[in-house]
Amino acid sequence: MRTIKGWACSLALSVLAIPAAAAQQKNPAPKQTGPSKITATSPVPPVNRILEEGAATRLPVRHVVLYKTGVGYFEHSGHIRGNESVRVDFTSAQLNDVLQSLTILDLSGGRIAGVNYNSEAPLSQRLGTLHLPLEEKTDIGKFYGALRGARLQIRSGTSAMTGRLLSVERKTRVSGGTTLEVDLITVVSDSGEVRSVDLTPAVSVQLAEGDVSQEVSRYLHLLASVREEGLRRMTIDTVGSGERQFYISYISEVPIWKTTYRVVLPSKANQEPLLQGWAIVDNTVGEDWNDVELSLVAGAPQSFIEQLSQPYYARRPVVALPQTAQLTPQTHEGAMLGGIAELAGHVLDSNGGAIQNARIALLSDAGEQIGSTTTDGEGRYSFGDLPSANYRLRVEMKGFRAALVRGLSLEGGRTRTQDVTLEPGSVTSTVEVNSTATTVDTTGSELATTGAAGSGSQLGSGRGAGSGRGLARGVGGGIGGGYASGITGSSYSVAPISEARGQMAAAAQGSGLGDFFQYKLKDRVTIHKNESALVPIVQIPVSAEKVSLWNSSLSSPRPLRALWLTNASPLTLDGGSFTVLEDETFAGEGLTDSIKPGEKRLVSYAADLGVRVDRKSQSNPQRVTRVHIYRGVMRQTSELREDASYTIRNDDTAPRTVLIEHPLRAAWKLAADGQKPEETTSDAYRFRVHVEGRATATLDVREAKPLESLYQLTNLDENQITVFLQQKSINSEVEAAFRKIVEQKSGVAALEAEISRRETETQKIYDDQQRLRENLKALKGSAEERALTQRYTQQLADQETRLETLRHESTETEAKRDEAQEKLDKLIEELTLDIDL
Numbered sequence: 001m002r003t004i005k006g007w008a009c010s011l012a013l014s015v016l017a018i019p020a021a022a023a024q025q026k027n028p029a030p031k032q033t034g035p036s037k038i039t040a041t042s043p044v045p046p047v048n049r050i051l052e053e054g055a056a057t058r059l060p061v062r063h064v065v066l067y068k069t070g071v072g073y074f075e076h077s078g079h080i081r082g083n084e085s086v087r088v089d090f091t092s093a094q095l096n097d098v099l100q101s102l103t104i105l106d107l108s109g110g111r112i113a114g115v116n117y118n119s120e121a122p123l124s125q126r127l128g129t130l131h132l133p134l135e136e137k138t139d140i141g142k143f144y145g146a147l148r149g150a151r152l153q154i155r156s157g158t159s160a161m162t163g164r165l166l167s168v169e170r171k172t173r174v175s176g177g178t179t180l181e182v183d184l185i186t187v188v189s190d191s192g193e194v195r196s197v198d199l200t201p202a203v204s205v206q207l208a209e210g211d212v213s214q215e216v217s218r219y220l221h222l223l224a225s226v227r228e229e230g231l232r233r234m235t236i237d238t239v240g241s242g243e244r245q246f247y248i249s250y251i252s253e254v255p256i257w258k259t260t261y262r263v264v265l266p267s268k269a270n271q272e273p274l275l276q277g278w279a280i281v282d283n284t285v286g287e288d289w290n291d292v293e294l295s296l297v298a299g300a301p302q303s304f305i306e307q308l309s310q311p312y313y314a315r316r317p318v319v320a321l322p323q324t325a326q327l328t329p330q331t332h333e334g335a336m337l338g339g340i341a342e343l344a345g346h347v348l349d350s351n352g353g354a355i356q357n358a359r360i361a362l363l364s365d366a367g368e369q370i371g372s373t374t375t376d377g378e379g380r381y382s383f384g385d386l387p388s389a390n391y392r393l394r395v396e397m398k399g400f401r402a403a404l405v406r407g408l409s410l411e412g413g414r415t416r417t418q419d420v421t422l423e424p425g426s427v428t429s430t431v432e433v434n435s436t437a438t439t440v441d442t443t444g445s446e447l448a449t450t451g452a453a454g455s456g457s458q459l460g461s462g463r464g465a466g467s468g469r470g471l472a473r474g475v476g477g478g479i480g481g482g483y484a485s486g487i488t489g490s491s492y493s494v495a496p497i498s499e500a501r502g503q504m505a506a507a508a509q510g511s512g513l514g515d516f517f518q519y520k521l522k523d524r525v526t527i528h529k530n531e532s533a534l535v536p537i538v539q540i541p542v543s544a545e546k547v548s549l550w551n552s553s554l555s556s557p558r559p560l561r562a563l564w565l566t567n568a569s570p571l572t573l574d575g576g577s578f579t580v581l582e583d584e585t586f587a588g589e590g591l592t593d594s595i596k597p598g599e600k601r602l603v604s605y606a607a608d609l610g611v612r613v614d615r616k617s618q619s620n621p622q623r624v625t626r627v628h629i630y631r632g633v634m635r636q637t638s639e640l641r642e643d644a645s646y647t648i649r650n651d652d653t654a655p656r657t658v659l660i661e662h663p664l665r666a667a668w669k670l671a672a673d674g675q676k677p678e679e680t681t682s683d684a685y686r687f688r689v690h691v692e693g694r695a696t697a698t699l700d701v702r703e704a705k706p707l708e709s710l711y712q713l714t715n716l717d718e719n720q721i722t723v724f725l726q727q728k729s730i731n732s733e734v735e736a737a738f739r740k741i742v743e744q745k746s747g748v749a750a751l752e753a754e755i756s757r758r759e760t761e762t763q764k765i766y767d768d769q770q771r772l773r774e775n776l777k778a779l780k781g782s783a784e785e786r787a788l789t790q791r792y793t794q795q796l797a798d799q800e801t802r803l804e805t806l807r808h809e810s811t812e813t814e815a816k817r818d819e820a821q822e823k824l825d826k827l828i829e830e831l832t833l834d835i836d837l
Helices: 020-026 092-101 125-126 140-146 210-228 471-482 495-501 718-727 732-779 785-830
Strands: 010-012 036-039 061-067 069-082 084-090 103-106 111-118 153-158 159-175 179-189 194-198 204-207 232-240 243-253 260-263 275-282 289-300 340-346 361-366 369-374 380-387 389-398 402-410 416-417 430-434 438-439 508-513 516-521 525-527 530-543 543-551 560-566 575-580 586-592 600-607 611-630 633-650 656-663 684-691 695-712 832-835
Touching: 036 832, 061 600, 084 092, 084 243, 092 125, 092 232, 103 111, 140 159, 140 179, 153 179, 159 194, 210 611, 232 243, 275 289, 289 530, 340 389, 340 402, 361 380, 369 832, 380 389, 402 416, 516 530, 525 530, 543 600, 543 611, 575 600, 611 656, 633 656, 656 695, 684 695, 718 732
Parallel strands: 061 289, 260 575, 340 416, 402 430, 543 656
Antiparallel strands: 010 111, 036 204, 061 069, 069 243, 084 232, 103 243, 111 232, 153 159, 153 204, 159 179, 179 194, 260 275, 275 530, 289 516, 289 525, 340 380, 361 369, 361 389, 389 402, 416 438, 508 516, 543 560, 560 600, 575 586, 586 600, 611 633, 611 832, 633 695, 656 684
């Protein structure tokens, strides 16, 4: 492996060892045809072809893939011949990524001999590796001083001399009354002759030794490299024969490609909004992108920088200067749960009469049963609190054939009506029908989102748009003939701006790429280094509803004007900024996160100055809602309630659809009888409110937070029963049961007290008997012994009689206590209650 000492670093790839003979054959030493000559007009001979412009083949960039993490994937490919070297230029900022990811393939049987790239060491350090003691700033005297001992050939006019340099001195000469300073060079010839010559413009000096000439060339190239400190030149040495296909790939840090959209709102009610997306691409790498395949990936593969070639420096955060703006663009979170829907209808016979007690089963789209019910006296059924999804409905009734309705699509915040007609017959046979139900939507909409899309072939004329294969055909028609239809002879008619926008086609084709999404440009592009480009990547019609969005974080009564976009295309819309155009003029701009196919997302772009929203809230006292008693434990469920009232005033003459975002709080639940939200995000409910022009509407949101308390019935007393009665958490029946428990508990307590009293009396007798026995011991041998002994003996006898009585009474009392306790335990154990208040 070749190494240029002091100038290049080497990176080992694949099998690097090659025979010395092969290396010499590949890079033969230059032949000395004569002494090298250094003059003011002669160029410096090249030291090594790695450093020489054009000495190695440059393979162009063929394919570029840019990711949202600020990483780009680059491919170079082309043909090489023999032991040809390949050169790729990078910036210094790219080098770490390249060293970490470089992949090289010789696809035709060759192999990689080595990879070299210019060092990043300081110039003073690299100059220290030269055999000549030359500095960065050198004059002619210092230069010749570094050449002392080198063999030189000096010519002046027709005379010439050859010898080794001894010294160079600065001398003063006086000529014609003028004092001049000249350099006097002294050489020693092979015969020992010492000669000195003034270095005048007429004198030329040649280096007569090849190694010295190469060192001087290296020195000059190192000086020249200072002008390209930001450029890294990598040379790849190959070994092989004949023409071969060569491939290089790597990743590199690049500027993040940016997405910006334009949403063009239609001027006619039967038209769909147009979404136009552009990508901004910057080329800041060391190579031009000439005629490359460019792909933009909306994904975030994991990538990092490892300091393989540079010292590590801590990066300080960049803090933006504070700026004041009227509105701050927001991104709005997509729904976590669809809105709550309702399905209702009637079951009828073939004559239109209502069928009572028909069995209704609600099934998922996969056939799993979700719920069931029966029809009432009017043949009506209903299912509430259903998430947005597709469902099936199975209806059965004795004497009629069963009916299975497919394709029931329920949308949040709406009630869908589905009537079913049963035909006479056996219930074992089934009639399958497709849903023909209508959706009752009382919320209204300002912007039409329905209407048939045209075929893809109509995209060129601007009359329609398709999807899938139709979109591809439409693009072709649009480019080829979309505009030409208006041209007649030498004159042409100008299409309206809205029609011209519809005729435009995106320059990129969207497709899935593993876990990511890719916009691949249909045509090759050319972007020179340090240049940027704006490329159209999306051109699709979208479904959108114009709404006003309000939440408390706005700190303003004015809501935001927003579009409720539905991405009905198969494309993933990357996050970025967007501009809204309405009535052919600017209406606002904002930001959006990525939107997946089929996803519905709010994008806000302006303040709605025609609507005001006011919010008032009220907390209600805690109220017991449920009591559950089981095995001596009473579980009380209380409810803390809070009501929020939103008042929406529309001062404009046009009606408004207002979306109120109400905070979603942990442990709080919406009241079952209140309005259902249109959809739910991770931190808010979204309620739809329709407000007519010059009118006021209200939205009441009721929430409750359940609280639980546990009580041991063995701890019941009169005070606790009084508290329960005040809370209205028990009825008269439970109160009577509680009072029986308290009464029985009091009886047990009385018996316990009686047992305790007898135990106290018994203990006192024991203590007194001990005193008497001690006195008897003390009387032995005394004059009073006989009289007192008789007296004490009588007292002990009386006490023993009393102890016997106490033991008998205690036994009876304990039996009564145990019987009373057993009765108390039974009262508590048998008391079971589960009521909603």
